[in-house]
Amino acid sequence: MSGHSDFQPSNPVVKWIERRLPIFGLMHAQAFAFPTPRNLNYFWTFGGILTFCLVAQIITGIVLVMHYTPHADFAFASVEHIMRDVNYGWLLRYSHATGASMFFIAVYIHIFRGLYYGSYKEPRELLWMLGVIIFLLMMATAFFGYVLPWGQMSFWGAKVITNLFSAVPLVGESIVTWLWGGFSVDNATLNRFFSLHYLLPFVLTAVVFLHLWALHVVGNGNPTGISVKSEQDTLSFHPYITMKDAFALCLFLIVFAFFLFFMPNYMGHSINYQEANPLSTPEHIVPEWYFLPFYAILRSIPDKLLGVVAMFASILILFVLPWLDTSRVRSAKFRPIYKQFFWLFGINCVVLGFVGANPPEGTWLLVGRIATAYYFIHFLVIMPLVGIIETPKPRPTSISESVLSKKPADGGGGKDPAAQAAE
Numbered sequence: 001m002s003g004h005s006d007f008q009p010s011n012p013v014v015k016w017i018e019r020r021l022p023i024f025g026l027m028h029a030q031a032f033a034f035p036t037p038r039n040l041n042y043f044w045t046f047g048g049i050l051t052f053c054l055v056a057q058i059i060t061g062i063v064l065v066m067h068y069t070p071h072a073d074f075a076f077a078s079v080e081h082i083m084r085d086v087n088y089g090w091l092l093r094y095s096h097a098t099g100a101s102m103f104f105i106a107v108y109i110h111i112f113r114g115l116y117y118g119s120y121k122e123p124r125e126l127l128w129m130l131g132v133i134i135f136l137l138m139m140a141t142a143f144f145g146y147v148l149p150w151g152q153m154s155f156w157g158a159k160v161i162t163n164l165f166s167a168v169p170l171v172g173e174s175i176v177t178w179l180w181g182g183f184s185v186d187n188a189t190l191n192r193f194f195s196l197h198y199l200l201p202f203v204l205t206a207v208v209f210l211h212l213w214a215l216h217v218v219g220n221g222n223p224t225g226i227s228v229k230s231e232q233d234t235l236s237f238h239p240y241i242t243m244k245d246a247f248a249l250c251l252f253l254i255v256f257a258f259f260l261f262f263m264p265n266y267m268g269h270s271i272n273y274q275e276a277n278p279l280s281t282p283e284h285i286v287p288e289w290y291f292l293p294f295y296a297i298l299r300s301i302p303d304k305l306l307g308v309v310a311m312f313a314s315i316l317i318l319f320v321l322p323w324l325d326t327s328r329v330r331s332a333k334f335r336p337i338y339k340q341f342f343w344l345f346g347i348n349c350v351v352l353g354f355v356g357a358n359p360p361e362g363t364w365l366l367v368g369r370i371a372t373a374y375y376f377i378h379f380l381v382i383m384p385l386v387g388i389i390e391t392p393k394p395r396p397t398s399i400s401e402s403v404l405s406k407k408p409a410d411g412g413g414g415k416d417p418a419a420q421a422a423e
């Protein structure tokens, strides 16, 4: 699905290139003329916001590296040097750290948008699955990045998570030694994590290209879940979507700036301002907020190996989501029962987040176990069953009908009141 491009360059240089490599025509078809459903709401602006976040993280990261030292003896001090001595180093570092949190806020909104509007359903299954790969890569990148300042939480977080692999029968201990590059989390570990933290964003970028390619083959979904049927249902990407995305990005940047300038450490842990000390274990080892629900699942299961399996399964289950949901109706707007369960699932994820932030004992442990069970029940029982038993609400026959029927009673033409009165 690409826009009808009647791109005719007048500039002789562009003409010359276009005859040999039709890159401008391609860009025109995909980023200007690309037909986009006319009823997209603001939840569809988060893809663009995510693209911005990815580019911003790469740029701030590359400049940070110019002053950072990936060595266990110097890493912590080099970050302090960036904060205190490098011109605008504080801004650079806080942009990157707060940027990571903002990136995750945006990706969670993007994923939950997909869950609500059934964006993962036919024909967007592969687009969704590429999204899940992106999500996994984002988590790996954030995990490696958090180790780099070599603070207490960096060190102990790395230790806890890498140690999980020791639960693998027979070869577990060897895997952990191999991951560490030695017999404890040390300089070799920091170095390889640094290397991977630099590498993965570029792998991520490549997968984002596939994600967007898949998007441009099947086209955007939309809040009604009804497929595009005629030209009347769509608008060209430019200027309509580009302007709307730009406006949404400005709003997002206001929130970003608020955290960046007024509470840059709000989403982090103060203990990471203490240098890593292998001889002093912090009282609570807690990951960054965006990992908390998964951390809760890990700790809710009494067996270490099963806990690790459940944690990975809670993400990998998203790959088969298109086949677990048996409803043919995409959007939850027309699915009265699924809609309730969607909100319950959202609340359950927030509960898991709180559980992950607290010690796994007493009431927290019990709540964590119930919420973990519910997480899997949602996907494995509720989604398949609700799709079968639910009677969906009637849907509009087309996207343009759904838009025009919302307009005032002037027939949708949007005539001005004076003209109407004159008639």
Ligand code: HEM
Pocket: 043, 044, 045, 046, 047, 048, 050, 051, 054, 107, 110, 111, 114, 117, 119, 120, 124, 127, 128, 130, 131, 132, 134, 135, 208, 211, 212, 215, 219, 220, 221, 222, 318
């Ligand atoms: C770096 C991360 C990501 C970037 C840059 C990105 C980019 C985009 C863009 C630009 C769009 C089109 C606009 C929109 O629908 O908002 C889109 C659509 C979509 N994305 Fe992503 N995405 C990312 C992560 C993810 C993840 C983690 C998932 C799911 C697990 C996902 C699933 C989808 C789906 C299903 C659509 C189609 C939605 C529809 O049109 O109904 N994306 N993405």
